[in-house]
Structure formats: C-alpha cells, structure tokens
Amino acid sequence: MKSALSKKTLDPILLLLLAVLTYGLVIPKLGLFGDDWPHLWAFHMFGMEGLNNLVAWDRPFSSWVYGIIAPLANDHIWAYHVYLLILRWISAVLFYYLIKEIIPDSDPFPFWAASFLLIYPGFRQQPQPLEFILHFTIFDLMLVSFICMMKAGKDIKTNWPYQVAGTLASLSIFSVEYFIGLELLRPILLFINFQRSLKNWKTAIYKTAITWFPYIVVLGCYAYWRMFIFKFPTYKPTFLNQVGLNPIQTLIGLLEVLVEEIRAAILGAWRQVISIPLDNHPGIIYYLLICVSFIFVFISLTRKKVSAETTSPLITLLMGSVAIILAGIPFWITGIPVQLEFPWDRSTLPFMVGSSLLLAGCLLLFRPAFRNAFAALIIAGSVGMHYQNVMLYQLEWQKLNQFFWQLSWRAPSLQPGTIVISEVIPLFYYGDNNLTPILNWTYAPQSKSTKLAYNFFDMGERLGSNLSDLKPNISVSHGYRFLTFESNSNNLLPVVYKDGSCLRIVDEQTVLLDSLPKRLKKVASFTHPEERILPGPQSTPPSFMPEPEHGWCYIYQKSELAVQLGKWSEVRALYDDAEKNHMEPNDLTENMPFIEAFIRIGDIDSAAKLARSSLKQENSRPAICNLWNKLAKEDNEVGRFTEQAGCD
Structure with missing residues (x-):
C-alpha cells in the first residue's frame, strides 16, 4: 500500500518542485503588471461587486474565479502569485493523469509531457497573476472534465457520476473563450481509447458518440449564447464575415496565418529555450538554475521505471498535431494574433497541450538512452529562459515604482x-x-x-x-x-x-x-x-x-516642488544634501532648479559655475541658457555673469 501510494504521489511532487524552481523562487521580487491593476483596484475599492462589474463587459461568467482568492488575498500581491503558481502546477498534474488515462503504461511519457506543459516557453506572462488566474482556473477545469470523461467512457452505466462531474466542469467554457477549440479534441481522445480496448472501429465510434454527447451539447449551447445572445462585445468574428465576401482569398490568407502562427507556437516557442543571453549578462543565478534543473530532472527521470518503448510515437504525434490545429480556432476566427511578443504571447496558452505532446512524442523517436537527457536539457533551458523573462518584469516593476513615487514626491x-x-x-x-x-x-x-x-x-x-x-x-x-x-x-x-x-x-x-x-x-x-x-x-x-531610496531623483523632485512654491532656501538645502551624499544627475539639465535657486538667494557665482558644468552635456544649451537669460532680464547682476555661465 505504501509503495503504491508513493508511485501515485511521486510525479506530482516532482512537478511541484519543478514549478517552484521555475516560477516560485522569484515571487518575492514581483509586483503587478498589465491588467492586474484594474482587477486589484476594482476589488480594493468596490469589493466583489467591482470585480463583477469590471469583467461583466466581456466575460460575464468569470468573476466567481476571483471570488475564490480575492477575499483571502486582499492587497497581498504575493498571495496572487502563489495562487497562480498552484494553478499552474495543478494543470501539469491533471495533464499528467489525463495522459495516463489515454495512454496507460507509457512512463515516462506522461511526465515528459506534463513537464513541458508546465514550463512551456511560448507563454511568458506568468508574472501577471490576477489576469491569468482566470485562464488557468478554466484550463484546470477543462482538464478535470477531460479526465472525468475518459473515466466515464470505460462504463457509462456504472461511471455516470464521472460523466455528470465532467459535464458540469465543462460549463467553465462560458467563463473564458481561450480553450474552446480544444473541446473538439474530446472525440479523438475517446476514439483512441476505445479503439485500443475494443479493437472494433464501429463500436469505438458508437461509444465515442455516446460519451461525447453531453459535452457537444454544452459546446453547442456556448456557441449559440456567444453568437446570438452575448454576441461579440470585443473581438469580432472577422473570418466569418470575410469568408462570405471572398471565400477563396480568405481561406488562402487563413492558411498563411495558420502556418506562421503554428510555427511560432511550436518551433519559435521552444527555440527560445536554447537562446544564450550573451548581451544581458544574466549572472550566476541563471547558470546555477539551469544546472540545478538539469540535474534534478535527469535524476528524477532516470530513477523512473520505463515503459515508453511500447508507446507509439505515431499516436502521440497525431494527438499533438490535432491539438495544435484545434487550439487556434478562437484566434483565427476573430483575427487575434498568435505571437511570441508581448502582449500576444497570451494567445499561445491553448497551444501548450499540442506543443507539449508533440515535443514529448519527438523524444520517442530517439534512442531510449538519450531521451531523458534531452528532456532534462529542454526543461533546464526553459527554466533559465523563464528566469530571464522574470528579471525583465522585475526591472519593469522597479521602473513603475520609481515613476509613481517620483510623481508623488513632485x-x-x-x-x-x-x-x-x-x-x-x-x-x-x-x-x-x-x-x-x-x-x-x-x-x-x-x-x-x-x-x-x-x-x-x-x-x-x-x-x-x-x-x-x-x-x-x-x-x-x-x-x-x-x-x-x-x-x-x-x-x-x-x-x-x-x-x-x-x-x-x-x-x-x-x-x-x-x-x-x-x-x-x-x-x-x-x-x-x-x-x-x-x-x-x-x-x-x-x-x-x-x-525607493531617497537618491538623486528624490532630491530633484523635491527641489522642483520647492521651486514651484518659491522656497529657495529649501532648494539650496537639498542641493547641499546631494553634495554631502555624493549624489549627481545622469542628465545635467536636472541641475536647472538649483541654478535658479542659487540666483534667487544671491549666490550668482555658484549658479554660473553649475550652469557652465551642465552645458558639458550635449543639447543642454537651449534649456540651461533660456533659464539663465530669463533670470538675467529680471536682474542685471545676473547678466554680468552670463559669459561665466557659458550662455553668452
């Protein structure tokens, strides 16, 4: 019993450790980004009613997702990051068990595919928790629905509770539209499972239809609601309009887009894993993470019992290819781009399934001795890529912090x-x-x-x-x-x-x-x-x-405010404080408030010296000398120092 329990829990634990290694270590350094802000502000100001009003415009059945976490997390942004990390890990675990339902006795294939799904490099907006809590909650429910469907298919009469649970979970598609295309993957997975066990394609088709029936009803209800009741408040079904006007040209254009965007979601996404960051000097942590990830994954995989020699690469590659094509349906119909650049890399989310299956299936084409090493290399490279990505977000958070604190100082x-x-x-x-x-x-x-x-x-x-x-x-x-x-x-x-x-x-x-x-x-x-x-x-x-620390920009903003209020002695005191602490500007035109303050308090000599030194910066003359000449018109004594200031 103990041995069986350990086998069932070991891989999910390993996936949790991989999730923490990839996304969890950097959570303390992260803030809020993009649409995180409207969500948190609406909840902070108006509670759940505000969140409901915010999302009702385009996703009226989605506010319940935030009702799970927002009342608990409140303004603690780390809690939202942790919650999204948990949802991301759950998606990998559910995907792992789904594959084991579809292809039993295929280890370590399910772990490969689940790991690839977890660290998929096409989607790089993990640092935006409030926005993507919705997407991963619905994705997890979809996977739950798939698993329940597969279990119900074994015997509809006795396993009907699974069918009921799966159907209820499938209603989550009303909350977000990203994964609608993957709903059409259901009959394919069912047929593969039935065909393997029954060896009769007619019976397999019949059982597939019976098992799939409640889910196609839910999908049909969603399509009717979306097209004729709720309609399309944001992105319109441009493809449907265009195909009616010029079907041949529209289909050719769609094919070109389809090829390019599938290439981006698969080849482009995974190519990012092997890009070596020679220009941005990621530091020792980056290389340490890659090494630790490789060793951890490689040891974990080599200790597993291998049964993948019996797994057909053809089946896995077929499932992956179909999943890739179906994943793009909601985007190709509405003309939403699928790209690797922000913000459109969010469109790669449903491609995680097919991309992970394809990559794991490709590993089966290699000799068994090389498979785990290749898997570990891919995962380690992706961990490093996500670390680089989160460093960009951290830098952005610091810039945002500086922007609003400097604005409030000024x-x-x-x-x-x-x-x-x-x-x-x-x-x-x-x-x-x-x-x-x-x-x-x-x-x-x-x-x-x-x-x-x-x-x-x-x-x-x-x-x-x-x-x-x-x-x-x-x-x-x-x-x-x-x-x-x-x-x-x-x-x-x-x-x-x-x-x-x-x-x-x-x-x-x-x-x-x-x-x-x-x-x-x-x-x-x-x-x-x-x-x-x-x-x-x-x-x-x-x-x-x-x-932030009260560095030069604090001195500058407080000085600008003091200039506005005519507090010249305060400006002089701030300048003295900057000199005492060896602070100086990168942009020498930021000396302008101090030049004016020196003049206002009668220290024109110091003002002239500071003006001349500021003119060493290219293109600073118009601003510096305009200020000097303006003050010279007010005071003839200032005009006597114009040459000394360099503004003659």
Whole structure:
C-alpha cells in the first residue's frame, strides 16, 4: 500500500518542485503588471461587486474565479502569485493523469509531457497573476472534465457520476473563450481509447458518440449564447464575415496565418529555450538554475521505471498535431494574433497541450538512452529562459515604482480632473488603462465613485479619440468598463520619463529640452502644471509599492516642488544634501532648479559655475541658457555673469 501510494504521489511532487524552481523562487521580487491593476483596484475599492462589474463587459461568467482568492488575498500581491503558481502546477498534474488515462503504461511519457506543459516557453506572462488566474482556473477545469470523461467512457452505466462531474466542469467554457477549440479534441481522445480496448472501429465510434454527447451539447449551447445572445462585445468574428465576401482569398490568407502562427507556437516557442543571453549578462543565478534543473530532472527521470518503448510515437504525434490545429480556432476566427511578443504571447496558452505532446512524442523517436537527457536539457533551458523573462518584469516593476513615487514626491496632491499625459514612457508591460488605477489609488485612495478623479493618457492611444486634439478648452471623455471620466484639455499634466533620467513635469522650462517629444511640447504651450499640482496633503502609491531610496531623483523632485512654491532656501538645502551624499544627475539639465535657486538667494557665482558644468552635456544649451537669460532680464547682476555661465 505504501509503495503504491508513493508511485501515485511521486510525479506530482516532482512537478511541484519543478514549478517552484521555475516560477516560485522569484515571487518575492514581483509586483503587478498589465491588467492586474484594474482587477486589484476594482476589488480594493468596490469589493466583489467591482470585480463583477469590471469583467461583466466581456466575460460575464468569470468573476466567481476571483471570488475564490480575492477575499483571502486582499492587497497581498504575493498571495496572487502563489495562487497562480498552484494553478499552474495543478494543470501539469491533471495533464499528467489525463495522459495516463489515454495512454496507460507509457512512463515516462506522461511526465515528459506534463513537464513541458508546465514550463512551456511560448507563454511568458506568468508574472501577471490576477489576469491569468482566470485562464488557468478554466484550463484546470477543462482538464478535470477531460479526465472525468475518459473515466466515464470505460462504463457509462456504472461511471455516470464521472460523466455528470465532467459535464458540469465543462460549463467553465462560458467563463473564458481561450480553450474552446480544444473541446473538439474530446472525440479523438475517446476514439483512441476505445479503439485500443475494443479493437472494433464501429463500436469505438458508437461509444465515442455516446460519451461525447453531453459535452457537444454544452459546446453547442456556448456557441449559440456567444453568437446570438452575448454576441461579440470585443473581438469580432472577422473570418466569418470575410469568408462570405471572398471565400477563396480568405481561406488562402487563413492558411498563411495558420502556418506562421503554428510555427511560432511550436518551433519559435521552444527555440527560445536554447537562446544564450550573451548581451544581458544574466549572472550566476541563471547558470546555477539551469544546472540545478538539469540535474534534478535527469535524476528524477532516470530513477523512473520505463515503459515508453511500447508507446507509439505515431499516436502521440497525431494527438499533438490535432491539438495544435484545434487550439487556434478562437484566434483565427476573430483575427487575434498568435505571437511570441508581448502582449500576444497570451494567445499561445491553448497551444501548450499540442506543443507539449508533440515535443514529448519527438523524444520517442530517439534512442531510449538519450531521451531523458534531452528532456532534462529542454526543461533546464526553459527554466533559465523563464528566469530571464522574470528579471525583465522585475526591472519593469522597479521602473513603475520609481515613476509613481517620483510623481508623488513632485506632486504631493493633484487637482481632481487632472489627466497625466505622456508619450514616451519606458514601461513595456503597462498601458494607460493599467496606469489609471494606480494614479487613482495614489491620489484618491478613499474614493468609492465610479466617476474617476484622475486619468492617465498615452498620447499614441488617446489622441484623436478620447482627446480629439492638442488644443485648450476641449472636452475630454473616457470610459473603461464600468468607470467613467470627464474633464477638459486644460487639465492635462504632461510628463516625460526616460531611462537614465528622473521624471519631468513638462513646464515652461523643461519644454526647451531637445529630447522632448514635439507633441508634449505642444501640450505644454497651453497647460499650467502649477495649477494642477498642490503642495499637500502628501499622497503616496499603494502600500505594497515600497518607497525607493531617497537618491538623486528624490532630491530633484523635491527641489522642483520647492521651486514651484518659491522656497529657495529649501532648494539650496537639498542641493547641499546631494553634495554631502555624493549624489549627481545622469542628465545635467536636472541641475536647472538649483541654478535658479542659487540666483534667487544671491549666490550668482555658484549658479554660473553649475550652469557652465551642465552645458558639458550635449543639447543642454537651449534649456540651461533660456533659464539663465530669463533670470538675467529680471536682474542685471545676473547678466554680468552670463559669459561665466557659458550662455553668452
């Protein structure tokens, strides 16, 4: 009994260790990304009702998924990461047992395929927990439904509880549409199982039809609901429209897309595993993870009893190929791309099944002595790739932290109705709909109104639509799901944030920076940041966004605020503090508030020296010398130092 129990639990435990090694070790370093923010903010502000209203627009039967974890996790973002990790591990375990149902006595094939599913490199958005808790919950329920279906098929009369459970689990397809295509894999798996045991294809077809019947009913109900009742609120079935107009050209175009996207989901995805990161210097941890993963997986596999010599590569490759083709149906019908680049790598999720089966099936083509070594190499390489990927997310989290803390240092409070607008922000994993919740969480943390107090606009996204033109006195309206926002273009607050520099509020001084985007300069021509920025009370980002160290950018932001308030002695004190702690800017134009402060307090000589040293930076002259000449017009004494400042 003890031996049997250990055999049943060993592989799931090994998969759990692999999941922790791949995704779990880095959880303490991760934050929130992309659509995580609207989900958590809606729950934080409005509870489950807010989450339900948020998702009801495109997935009305999905809020229950968040009701499982959100009340327990609240604002503890690590809990969402851990929960997604558990869901990811469960999917691998369920896939493992499903394969054992379809192809019994095929070890170590089920472990290979489950491991490949777990570490599939095509999908790289694991660090976004709130968004993909939904997808993996539904994927797990689909696998549960498949397993119950296979068990029920052995004897419908006695195993009917499995059929009932499987049918109920299949209703989860109403929550998210990603895995609809895989529903058509059911009759193929059933037929393979029946054909093997019955050796009679007619009987196998009959039993397949009987077992599949309740699931095709559920799928048919879903298709009717989606097409004629709920319809398509977001992505439309463009393929169906196009094929009616020009069937031949549309089918040829679909075939081209199909070939390219399948290539990406299989060859492109796994090719990432062997890419050596020579340019970004991943460090010793990366190489250590690869070595540990290889040793762990290789030892685990070599200790297993092997029965895969009896497993047919043809069957596994056939199942994988069909699963790949079926996986793309919801994307090809709606024209959603399947790519390896963010954000469309999320479309590779349903391809995990077929891709894992194909790769595991290919291992059967090698000599038995090499199979486990190849499997261990692939898994170790994927673990390393995911580590590199999560380091990019960690860097993005740090940038986001800096952005909003610098904004709060510079602008302790903002007038309601303010629209923070920018064009070039080095935040790859966030759109403006993701940044708006953070802005409101920071500056209106107690608001329970569905009318937003603040909004964030990406110029590339909003200009010409929600913001019709870059002119004063234009009404601005923006809605996001159940939230609304109304304001005026006079309330724009232009900002720019670039790598290597501090966040800048674009005003009459910074507008002369040579690197500033032209459209932001146009915004600055009719907006007045000093009217939008209030000195207090001090607002801060959410508590799980830790305040960065008070380095140069803290000094700079507090100095800019002090300049706005005319507190010149405070600016001088901040400069002295920076010198004392050996802080200096990467961008020398950030010395401008100190140049002005020196002049205002009468230390023109120090101002001139700082101005001249700042002019050493290329393209800094327009901004530095415009400030100097402006102050020289106000004070003749300043004009006497113009040559010394380098602005003659």
